[in-house]
Structures are given as structure tokens and as C-alpha cells.
Amino acid sequence: MKAIICNNFFDGNGLEMMHGQTLLIEHGKIVSFRASDEMEIPEGAEIIDAGDRTVMPGLIDCHDHLASFGYDIASRWGLTEQATHRHMRIANVLRQTLESGYTTVRDAGGLAAGFRDAVDEGLASGPRLLVSLGIISPTGGIGEHLSPSGYGNPLVSDPSLPCGVANGPVEMRTKVREMVRSGADVIKFAATGGASSRSGLEPRDMLISREEITAIVDEAHFLGRKVMCHALGGPGLRASIEAGVDSVEHGTFLHEDPALVDMMAKKGIFFTPTFSVYKYHSKKGSPHGRRRAIELQSDHVASLAAAVEGGVPVASGTDAGGWVHGNNAEELSCLVDAGMSPAQALRAATGAAATCVGLQECVGTLDEGKQADLIFVEGNPLDDVSTLEYGRNVSLVMKGGDVVYRNG
Numbered sequence: 403m404k405a406i407i408c409n410n411f412f413d414g415n416g417l418e419m420m421h422g423q424t425l426l427i428e429h430g431k432i433v434s435f436r437a438s439d440e441m442e443i444p445e446g447a448e449i450i451d452a453g454d455r456t457v458m459p460g461l462i463d464c465h466d467h468l469a470s471f472g473y474d475i476a477s478r479w480g481l482t483e484q485a486t487h488r489h490m491r492i493a494n495v496l497r498q499t500l501e502s503g504y505t506t507v508r509d510a511g512g513l514a515a516g517f518r519d520a521v522d523e524g525l526a527s528g529p530r531l532l533v534s535l536g537i538i539s540p541t542g543g544i545g546e547h548l549s550p551s552g553y554g555n556p557l558v559s560d561p562s563l564p565c566g567v568a569n570g571p572v573e574m575r576t577k578v579r580e581m582v583r584s585g586a587d588v589i590k591f592a593a594t595g596g597a598s599s600r601s602g603l604e605p606r607d608m609l610i611s612r613e614e615i616t617a618i619v620d621e622a623h624f625l626g627r628k629v630m631c632h633a634l635g636g637p638g639l640r641a642s643i644e645a646g647v648d649s650v651e652h653g654t655f656l657h658e659d660p661a662l663v664d665m666m667a668k669k670g671i672f673f674t675p676t677f678s679v680y681k682y683h684s685k686k687g688s689p690h691g692r693r694r695a696i697e698l699q700s701d702h703v704a705s706l707a708a709a710v711e712g713g714v715p716v717a718s719g720t721d722a723g724g725w726v727h728g729n730n731a732e733e734l735s736c737l738v739d740a741g742m743s744p745a746q747a748l749r750a751a752t753g754a755a756a757t758c759v760g761l762q763e764c765v766g767t768l769d770e771g772k773q774a775d776l777i778f779v780e781g782n783p784l785d786d787v788s789t790l791e792y793g794r795n796v797s798l799v800m801k802g803g804d805v806v807y808r809n810g
């Protein structure tokens with residue numbers, strides 16, 4: 403048994419810093435959490451005093467690409483290094499991400515289920531993982547990854563990462579089943595273009611039919627999987643919300659159609675903005691990617707404001723992987739820059755994020771009965787959320803009751 407003395411803590415439920423509680427952990431779970439002066443610490447328990455540090459739930463990223471290292475086609479096709487070398491690189495990112503304070507990550511495409519299973523088995527250090535495998539889209543959509551000259555990946559496809567291309571409602575259902583067969587925890591599909599999509603496929607362009615979207619959502623829900631939908635704006639965004647996806651990823655032009663905000667709030671559809679990736683796209687992307695990322699910036703901010711104002715649940719996602727790993731918390735600074743309070747941003751990466759990914763019974767808040775996933779942070783992230791960036795002030799990470807990282 404472990405007893406954590408929390409002088410300052412943020413529990414992931416409310417929006418306030420709280421004080422003077424002690425938390426008991428047994429068999430990986432929080433078994434008791436009450437005022438320190440009322441808590442009897444059982445004899446033999448290991449006592450960990452957080453001192454001045456803030457104790458908070460382990461952070462959750464709802465949209466990461468842990469196996470991605472750039473948008474260049476050679477890297478995407480796996481031509482730049484041997485697969486074994488790449489696997490070790492991914493293992494390194496998993497450890498780095500965990501040690502920066504992220505104890506749960508939902509991968510939005512590219513990470514095979516074997517990494518999740520290896521982490522669960524204790525073969526590698528990493529966050530709890532939910533994987534989506536391939537991004538489902540029709541021919542010409544963002545799941546295709548063609549070279550600029552129009553060639554497809556010449557390599558034999560990997561059964562652990564099914565190609566996401568499918569056409570027509572029947573193939574869409576088959577594709578969802580294929581993803582689930584290969585270990586997908588969640589289904590990801592793309593309803594529109596994006597900042598990094600090929601030239602000619604713009605962020606408001608819809609490249610999938612309503613029937614296809616309905617088939618994906620229906621089949622995924624039938625198989626007990628949530629659906630995360632890449633949609634920036636336009637009719638593809640509307641059709642996806644109408645079809646009942648579970649989260650809208652990016653959603654940069656959501657504010658252009660206020661009825662959609664209401665619809666998301668009523669249906670409990672999460673909004674997962676991804677500000678940090680656009681910062682990088684606007685500086686380092688292809689010419690058309692840079693233009694799109696710059697153009698959508700103010701719309702993205704307006705969409706976040708509309709979502710918060712309209713009661714849409716917001717979850718934090720970084721879309722990391724294209725440009726940078728290990729600084730997922732940069733997104734929290736971006737959310738604050740875009741108008742959220744630090745506490746709202748922290749909730750978007752803890753309690754709200756857990757609900758977004760369907761793990762609300764297991765992680766996301768410091769509550770009795772949940773997994774003991776928590777971090778110690780120097781300073782007060784409720785005053786300055788940037789203290790979490792790069793995990794540089796994270797001094798302890800606990801996952802499932804085990805201290806997996808300690809610095810000082």
C-alpha cells in the first residue's frame with residue numbers, strides 16, 4: 403500500500419486547486435482519498451509526501467501519432483530506416499511521452515496494436531494506449547498517402563496496420579471490421595481534407611458520402627468502438643456530426659455553422675481541437691499546408707470559443723508526430739492562448755479526456771476506485787499551464803500505482 407500526501411492537488415473534476423488530502427493506493431487503484439487529518443495511514447504503507455508540488459491526474463492526449471516522424475513520403479512509407487530501428491524509435495517516444503506526464507494516449511493513426519500490448523505486458527515503458535490503426539477514407543482521401551507524383555506505397559502492406567482506403571458503404575463496414583480484427587480500440591475516419599492533405603483537397607472539401615459515414619459509425623458502434631472523425635469544416639463536418647460520431651478532431655471551422663455546436667452539445671459529441679500541430683504546419687509545412695494553417699488559425703480559436711460557450715465537451719489532442727514528440731503539453735498552452743482558463747485546459751486533458759476516449763471509469767480523475775495514474779508537478783499549473791511543457795517540471799509519474807518515473 404502507498405499513501406500520497408497531497409498538500410496541493412487538482413483532481414480533474416472541478417476547476418480549483420484543493421489542499422490537505424491523503425490518498426491511499428492498493429493494487430494499483432485509489433482506495434481512499436480524504437482529509438489528511440482524518441486519514442489513518444495503515445502501518446507498513448509507503449508514505450510519499452508531495453510537499454509543495456501539485457498532485458494531479460496523469461495527463462491524457464486524445465489525438466497523437468506516436469509512430470509518425472514527419473510528413474515526407476519516404477518516412478510514411480517506411481523507407482528511411484529498417485522496421486526494427488523504427489520500432490525502437492517508437493519505444494523511445496512511448497517512454498518519453500510517459501515521463502513527460504502523459505499516462506494515457508489515444509493514437510489517431512499509424513501505431514500498431516502490438517505496442518499497446520507490449521506496454522500492457524510490461525515489455526516497454528509507455529502510456530496506456532488506445533489505437534485506431536489506419537485512417538479510413540475513400541480513394542483520394544487522407545488515408546491514402548500517395549507520393550506527390552501519384553504512386554502508392556510499393557511495399558507489401560502490413561496486416562497489423564490495414565490500409566484505410568475503402569469505397570462505398572459495404573467496403574466501409576468491411577474496413578471497420580478489418581481494423582477491429584487487427585486490434586483497433588477506436589475507429590478513425592476522415593470526412594474532409596486538412597492542412598496537410600494533398601494539394602487540391604482543401605479543409606472544407608468533403609470526400610466521403612453520407613452513406614459511407616453512416617456505415618462507418620453504425621458498424622463501429624455495433625462492434626463497441628467509438629468513432630473519432632477528422633473533419634475541419636463544410637458539409638463533411640455536418641454529415642459526421644449528424645451521423646453521431648463520438649468526437650470531432652480538429653473542427654477548425656465549427657463556428658461557421660452554429661447549429662452544429664448545439665447538435666454536438668445535445669449529442670455529447672466531443673470537440674478535440676489540435677492547435678499545436680497547426681503552429682508547426684504554418685511554419686514548416688508544404689506551401690499549401692502553410693497557407694491553410696495560417697488561414698484557419700482565427701477560425702480555430704473562434705470554434706473553440708463557440709464550443710465552450712455552447713456547452714460542447716472539449717478534450718485535448720495534439721496531433722503530435724508530424725513534427726515533434728515529447729511536448730504534448732504544448733497543446734495546453736495553446737488552449738490557454740486560445741481563450742480557455744488553465745483549469746479548463748487541464749480538465750480537457752484529464753477528466754474530460756478520459757470520457758472522450760471512453761476510460762472515464764478507469765482514469766482521468768483522482769477518485770476512489772480509479773487507477774492510480776498521477777503526476778507530481780513543481781509549481782502551480784493552474785497559475786501557469788506552461789509549467790507542464792516538455793514534462794520539465796514533472797518530478798514523479800505514477801501509472802497504475804507504480805512509480806514509473808522520478809526526477810529528484
Ligand SMILES: [Zn+2]
Pocket residue numbers: 465466467510721
Ligand atoms: Zn491526426
